[in-house]
Amino acid sequence: MTGMVEKKGWGLWLTHVGLLAGIIIICYPLYIALIASTVTQADLVTPPMPLLPGGHFLENYRAALFSGMSTPVWKMMANSLVMALGITIGKISISLISAYAIVYFRFPLRSFFFWLIFLTLMLPVEVRIVPTYEVVAGMHLLNSYSGLILPLVASATATFLFRQLFMTIPDELVEAARVDGAGPIRFFFDILLPLSRTNIAALFVILFIYGWNQYLWPLLITTDPVMNTIVMGIKQMLPSGDQTVEWPVIMATAILAMVPPVAVVIGMRNLFVKGLIESEK
Amino acid sequence: MARVSLTAVKKSYGKTVVIDDLTLAIEDGELIVIVGPSGCGKSTLLRMIAGLETITAGTVVIADRVVNNLEPRERDIAMVFQNYALYPHMTVFANMAYSLKIAGLDKGEIAKRIETTARLLELESFLKRKPRQLSGGQRQRVAMGRAIVRNPAVFLFDEPLSNLDARLRVQMRMEIKTLQRKLGATLLYVTHDQVEAMTLADRMVVMNNGIVEQVGTPLEVYHNPATTFVAGFIGSPPMNFLDLNNHNIVPVPVKASLVGIRPEHLRFCPLGTGLCDAEVAFFEELGAETLVHLRSQNGEKYILRLESATTPPALATSVGLTAADKYRFFFDNNGKRLKSEDAPPSP
Numbered sequence: 273m274t275g276m277v278e279k280k281g282w283g284l285w286l287t288h289v290g291l292l293a294g295i296i297i298i299c300y301p302l303y304i305a306l307i308a309s310t311v312t313q314a315d316l317v318t319p320p321m322p323l324l325p326g327g328h329f330l331e332n333y334r335a336a337l338f339s340g341m342s343t344p345v346w347k348m349m350a351n352s353l354v355m356a357l358g359i360t361i362g363k364i365s366i367s368l369i370s371a372y373a374i375v376y377f378r379f380p381l382r383s384f385f386f387w388l389i390f391l392t393l394m395l396p397v398e399v400r401i402v403p404t405y406e407v408v409a410g411m412h413l414l415n416s417y418s419g420l421i422l423p424l425v426a427s428a429t430a431t432f433l434f435r436q437l438f439m440t441i442p443d444e445l446v447e448a449a450r451v452d453g454a455g456p457i458r459f460f461f462d463i464l465l466p467l468s469r470t471n472i473a474a475l476f477v478i479l480f481i482y483g484w485n486q487y488l489w490p491l492l493i494t495t496d497p498v499m500n501t502i503v504m505g506i507k508q509m510l511p512s513g514d515q516t517v518e519w520p521v522i523m524a525t526a527i528l529a530m531v532p533p534v535a536v537v538i539g540m541r542n543l544f545v546k547g548l549i550e551s552e553k
Numbered sequence: 554m555a556r557v558s559l560t561a562v563k564k565s566y567g568k569t570v571v572i573d574d575l576t577l578a579i580e581d582g583e584l585i586v587i588v589g590p591s592g593c594g595k596s597t598l599l600r601m602i603a604g605l606e607t608i609t610a611g612t613v614v615i616a617d618r619v620v621n622n623l624e625p626r627e628r629d630i631a632m633v634f635q636n637y638a639l640y641p642h643m644t645v646f647a648n649m650a651y652s653l654k655i656a657g658l659d660k661g662e663i664a665k666r667i668e669t670t671a672r673l674l675e676l677e678s679f680l681k682r683k684p685r686q687l688s689g690g691q692r693q694r695v696a697m698g699r700a701i702v703r704n705p706a707v708f709l710f711d712e713p714l715s716n717l718d719a720r721l722r723v724q725m726r727m728e729i730k731t732l733q734r735k736l737g738a739t740l741l742y743v744t745h746d747q748v749e750a751m752t753l754a755d756r757m758v759v760m761n762n763g764i765v766e767q768v769g770t771p772l773e774v775y776h777n778p779a780t781t782f783v784a785g786f787i788g789s790p791p792m793n794f795l796d797l798n799n800h801n802i803v804p805v806p807v808k809a810s811l812v813g814i815r816p817e818h819l820r821f822c823p824l825g826t827g828l829c830d831a832e833v834a835f836f837e838e839l840g841a842e843t844l845v846h847l848r849s850q851n852g853e854k855y856i857l858r859l860e861s862a863t864t865p866p867a868l869a870t871s872v873g874l875t876a877a878d879k880y881r882f883f884f885d886n887n888g889k890r891l892k893s894e895d896a897p898p899s900p
């Protein structure tokens with residue numbers, strides 16, 4: 273990058289060695305998992321552990337995807353996808369609307385509601401998990417997508433982010449739209465949403481991964497294996513007691529579980545980076 | 554195009570009165586400049602006419618309709634903002650088209666209007682660009698274009714040139730004036746810059762602290778300032794004021810407490826024979842003219858404008874100062890101008 277101090281000689285080598293070491297440390301477990309998902313159980317359990325890919329890639333992945341241990345992995349992944357997308361889209365929509373209300377409208381008890389939303393910041397799901405379970409159970413939402421999604425949608429972080437963003441939009445722009453004849457709905461869709469585009473993308477990535485990686489909540493409320501999500505599913509595949517397990521299949525599942533978040537990050541990386549570093553005003 | 558009239562208009566935020574009892578009639582096709590120091594309520598006034606600010610009391614009439622309770626879009630006005638307020642995510646074309654689209658015009662008509670306006674403002678080659686790809690002057694034009702395409706009854710400009718550099722400002726001033734003539738538009742133009750006001754206005758409204766000090770053509774206001782505020786605000790360098798308690802000047806009208814003399818009307822004279830004596834403090838040499846700054850014994854400061862061809866007295870010398878009778882403006886102790894009729898006949 274221009275502007276940075278240019279390193280020469282030893283400094284340059286040291287930097288690269290450091291970076292490489294870091295990458296190896298991070299990637300080695302992934303590599304092991306990938307290798308393990310391409311060999312047979314027998315190969316895997318006889319020392320030494322294989323470090324080169326075996327020939328059972330398709331077989332292991334097919335086994336994982338279509339039969340799994342108790343639930344086929346494709347089903348668990350579909351559940352996770354629904355939950356992650358539900359949380360992401362739900363949270364972004366609700367946050368956009370509530371931030372819009374708080375920043376642009378004067379209504380009775382406005383600051384009361386503002387502080388109410390603020391308060392939820394201090395109560396993440398893990399803290400309120402027992403009462404939340406009570407409520408969800410009482411509404412007969414156990415083992416349902418709504419039960420998986422709704423409790424995680426209600427949170428204030430995204431609302432605050434959009435509130436901050438909206439407050440940086442100059443008043444003159446709002447007034448120009450008013451003079452041009454844009455009502456509140458039009459202003460929201462024609463001006464506010466396009467101006468929030470990069471922030472929405474960044475939030476989308478962050479929230480998708482947050483939703484995908486949920487563990488405790490799905491574990492609690494999905495008793496029916498058909499409703500299991502992939503992240504908790506992996507945990508349940510692990511051996512308990514004297515069961516024998518197919519490690520290559522578990523590894524294949526782990527690798528599969530990583531694919532959607534990675535795909536989202538790669539797919540949205542341009543917008544995502546823009547949203548984090550630049551504000552388009 | 555239309556007339557605008559304000560009757561006993563008032564604006565207050567809680568107990569703070571920002572505009573007080575303002576009455577003003579603007580003729581069809583007139584370019585009115587509202588000028589005053591920062592914070593005197595110019596923007597507030599304009600925004601009340603636009604409908605962006607509620608009217609505490611009084612009535613605003615645009616094109617024979619009371620608009621007090623109408624939304625901005627129903628008032629048939631267009632506004633140009635100080636920071637242009639272009640939609641950053643839309644192209645120049647879309648910026649100009651937005652209000653027309655909302656108004657429900659068909660695509661062909663929108664394209665036709667934008668084409669005409671773009672030609673008028675020489676914006677044709679920028680229509681596909683986003684605002685951030687334009688220079689300040691070009692953005693300014695787009696902001697005007699966005700107002701012009703709508704063909705409104707009244708244009709409202711709030712310090713539209715204050716973000717441009719000095720040269721561009723002078724050029725745009727002329728363009729705005731020409732454009733306004735060409736369109737025959739009623740235009741209310743707010744500025745804090747008295748030079749801008751003088752060059753642009755058909756009539757100017759000088760405001761101070763939420764009240765109108767004087768309304769008139771630029772030259773009327775310049776030659777006949779109604780108050781000390783106007784006398785001091787319009788004209789650069791500002792008018793000199795001599796406190797009559799400290800100076801022995803005859804004849805003076807009754808009740809006069811100040812006399813004002815413009816720098817170009819002040820003359821040197823032998824010590825003790827003029828209105829007052831003062832010491833030459835320093836010179837501002839501006840090329841065509843020289844501004845002589847003087848200080849009197851009791852601390853009053855004066856400025857005298859000299860043609861550069863004239864040799865000024867040396868620094869730190871004491872000189873007498875005088876001015877012809879007709880160039881002496883008298884004010885009472887409320888700052889109100891006293892007409893020469895009020896003056897007693899000279900002995």
Ligand SMILES: Nc1ncnc2c1ncn2[C@@H]1O[C@H](COP(=O)(O)OP(=O)(O)O)[C@@H](O)[C@H]1O
Pocket residue numbers: 566569571589590591592593594595596597598
């Ligand atoms: N929302 C508001 N609440 C209270 N005072 C305000 C508000 N808006 C403007 N003012 C006051 O009104 C006065 C006039 O403001 P403004 O019309 O913007 O002045 P100008 O445009 O002449 O510089 C200022 O003293 C300002 O502090």
Ligand SMILES: [Mg+2]
Pocket residue numbers: 595596597712
């Ligand atoms: Mg202003």
